Amino acid sequence: MQRYLLRRVVMAGFTLLVVSLLIFVMSRAAGDPRHIYLDDYSTQEDWDRLTVALGLDKPYYQQYGIFLKDALRGRFGESIAEGRPSMEIIIERLPATLQLGLASFIFSIVVGVPLGIFSAVRRGTMLDAVGKVVALIGQSAPVFWLGIMLMFLLAVKVQWLPPYGRQEAASIILPAVTLGWFYAAANLRLLRSSMLNVLDSEYVKLARAKGVAGPKVIWKHALRNALIPVLTFSGVTLGSLVTGSLVVETVFAWPGLGQLAIKSLVSNDYPLLQAVIIIFTLMYVTAALLVDVMYAYVDPRIRYA
Amino acid sequence: MAEATGLITVAPRSVPARFASRVWRMRRLPLIPMFILAVFVFTGITANWIAPHNPERGDIRARNLPPAWLEGGSTKYLLGTDHLGRDSLSRVIFGARISLIVVAVTLGVGGVFGVLLGLVAGYYGGWVDELVMRVVDIKLAIPTILVALVLVFALGQSFIIIIAILAIAIWPRFARNIRGEVLQLKTMDFVALAKVAGASTPRILFVHIFPGVVNTLIILATLEVGIVILLEATLSFLGAGVPPPTPAWGSMVADGRDRLAVAWWISTMPGLAIMFVVVAMNLFGDWLRDVLDPRLRQLE
Numbered sequence: 001m002q003r004y005l006l007r008r009v010v011m012a013g014f015t016l017l018v019v020s021l022l023i024f025v026m027s028r029a030a031g032d033p034r035h036i037y038l039d040d041y042s043t044q045e046d047w048d049r050l051t052v053a054l055g056l057d058k059p060y061y062q063q064y065g066i067f068l069k070d071a072l073r074g075r076f077g078e079s080i081a082e083g084r085p086s087m088e089i090i091i092e093r094l095p096a097t098l099q100l101g102l103a104s105f106i107f108s109i110v111v112g113v114p115l116g117i118f119s120a121v122r123r124g125t126m127l128d129a130v131g132k133v134v135a136l137i138g139q140s141a142p143v144f145w146l147g148i149m150l151m152f153l154l155a156v157k158v159q160w161l162p163p164y165g166r167q168e169a170a171s172i173i174l175p176a177v178t179l180g181w182f183y184a185a186a187n188l189r190l191l192r193s194s195m196l197n198v199l200d201s202e203y204v205k206l207a208r209a210k211g212v213a214g215p216k217v218i219w220k221h222a223l224r225n226a227l228i229p230v231l232t233f234s235g236v237t238l239g240s241l242v243t244g245s246l247v248v249e250t251v252f253a254w255p256g257l258g259q260l261a262i263k264s265l266v267s268n269d270y271p272l273l274q275a276v277i278i279i280f281t282l283m284y285v286t287a288a289l290l291v292d293v294m295y296a297y298v299d300p301r302i303r304y305a
Numbered sequence: 306m307a308e309a310t311g312l313i314t315v316a317p318r319s320v321p322a323r324f325a326s327r328v329w330r331m332r333r334l335p336l337i338p339m340f341i342l343a344v345f346v347f348t349g350i351t352a353n354w355i356a357p358h359n360p361e362r363g364d365i366r367a368r369n370l371p372p373a374w375l376e377g378g379s380t381k382y383l384l385g386t387d388h389l390g391r392d393s394l395s396r397v398i399f400g401a402r403i404s405l406i407v408v409a410v411t412l413g414v415g416g417v418f419g420v421l422l423g424l425v426a427g428y429y430g431g432w433v434d435e436l437v438m439r440v441v442d443i444k445l446a447i448p449t450i451l452v453a454l455v456l457v458f459a460l461g462q463s464f465i466i467i468i469a470i471l472a473i474a475i476w477p478r479f480a481r482n483i484r485g486e487v488l489q490l491k492t493m494d495f496v497a498l499a500k501v502a503g504a505s506t507p508r509i510l511f512v513h514i515f516p517g518v519v520n521t522l523i524i525l526a527t528l529e530v531g532i533v534i535l536l537e538a539t540l541s542f543l544g545a546g547v548p549p550p551t552p553a554w555g556s557m558v559a560d561g562r563d564r565l566a567v568a569w570w571i572s573t574m575p576g577l578a579i580m581f582v583v584v585a586m587n588l589f590g591d592w593l594r595d596v597l598d599p600r601l602r603q604l605e
Contacts, residue, residue: 015446026459140583144542145558145576152565277451
């Protein structure tokens with residue numbers, strides 16, 4: 001168990017290192033940052049001052065070292081557009097993204113898990129068919145398009161919900177449903193197939209033969225085991241909710257990190273972009289790590305694999 | 306080579322023959338998905354002959370026209386026109402071509418790369434395997450869209466970069482699954498026999514082991530098609546895909562985003578096209594997987 005955990009932690013650290021290197025190389029490949037800060041009216045002195053200030057007079061490996069050291073302290077330089085530390089902007093926007101992520105995670109569980117269970121238990125009924133449609137839409141409709149369609153139908157046509165922004169409490173519904181749908185579909189499919197497997201297993205048959213009541217077999221004997229694949233997948237979910245937020249926040253003008261990433265990309269605000277990407281990767285890797293740990297705890301077979 | 310069974314001589318059928326017979330034995334062909342996919346491929350290939358209008362040039366007098374079946378619509382523009390007066394139908398048709406090209410090239414590049422690495426990693430084992438699999442782990446631990454955005458930011462927007470990004474996104478799954486298959490196959494007697502017979506390593510890999518992974522490869526490829534289409538559309542939507550004015554489905558949805566109240570069809574049509582193709586591909590892939598290899602049902 002400890003060896004397994006250690007391995008995961010080392011891997012996570014190494015992944016972050018690779019991302020930081022990638023970002024460093026890319027930001028250098030993108031062109032000379034001095035051209036972004038300076039204009040036609042700048043003098044040679046400005047240029048030289050900036051060279052020293054940005055550390056561009058040092059060799060690349062030293063520049064990377066400085067970049068890494070600053071990153072570890074949460075210092076990513078000042079945003080070009082807003083003229084204040086990137087980290088400050090990120091911290092302001094973090095709650096909105098976490099809120100949206102949590103809401104869509106809840107949606108994916110609340111919709112995906114019961115539908116998954118019932119479409120396995122009541123196989124071939126109307127409910128199973130409904131589940132299939134929900135799953136197909138979730139897995140095949142592009143997230144951005146689904147968002148736009150929901151916005152058009154529920155906010156423009158019938159005006160039940162606010163179309164965008166984060167002014168009202170109801171504002172979160174559309175983005176959360178859009179973002180959560182894909183994962184609801186995935187949970188549903190996973191749970192349905194693993195429920196069908198488990199319901200067919202010896203121990204469920206034994207429980208039935210012993211005369212355990214139907215609902216108890218389903219909820220206690222079957223569901224507990226069927227939930228394992230869903231749990232693994234929720235690791236992927238938590239992590240990619242992060243990237244999903246890039247798209248959904250853009251569609252619904254939700255003022256979180258995803259929207260910030262796209263904004264900084266469009267406006268060439270590279271210190272800010274670097275910071276957002278590192279924070280995103282950190283969240284992603286941490287989520288994956290947490291789930292691996294939980295997984296090893298729930299399913300003892302994993303520890304020794 | 307014939308194989309003696311004592312009573313009769315049975316000639317083993319070739320791989321394509323076995324593949325074909327197994328496919329045809331399945332009675333429940335997914336006809337609707339296959340039809341949709343056929344339409345997709347056909348329109349993609351013949352786009353410049355069947356599209357009624359130029360997809361990149363619009364008629365300013367015919368802006369935001371609704372589809373033909375709605376009031377104010379005209380049969381000249383069956384699916385309506387966008388904010389620049391460009392014909393939606395023609396743009397959707399040419400969008401099919403873009404998606405088709407992107408899928409074909411990406412699967413070619415990413416698939417070949419992933420399969421090669423998977424073969425080598427599985428066959429050699431040891432540090433080669435360790436290295437490839439760790440790279441796979443790292444790649445899978447980094448959110449694809451972020452990598453894509455960084456690459457587009459640093460290197461600029463071009464068709465080649467999009468292909469590179471998508472190929473980088475898909476190769477790890479090929480490598481990981483093919484490697485798993487090779488691990489099993491390489492312990493088989495026919496591999497040992499080939500070695501004894503003096504076959505070179507490339508020969509063992511490509512002549513003896515590769516045919517054994519073809520089924521897995523086909524299934525993986527079909528499942529990746531939907532992923533590639535969605536990924537490309539997402540990048541185009543975010544403005545980091547195939548550069549405009551090329552009519553990619555994702556950027557067409559983005560075009561209509563701010564005009565929902567006046568012209569909902571601009572976003573709706575290309576989105577429907579994406580959804581139909583991806584649904585069809587997924588259903589077809591599921592079916593193919595069940596026919597070729599029911600063991601792979603858990604394959605992501």
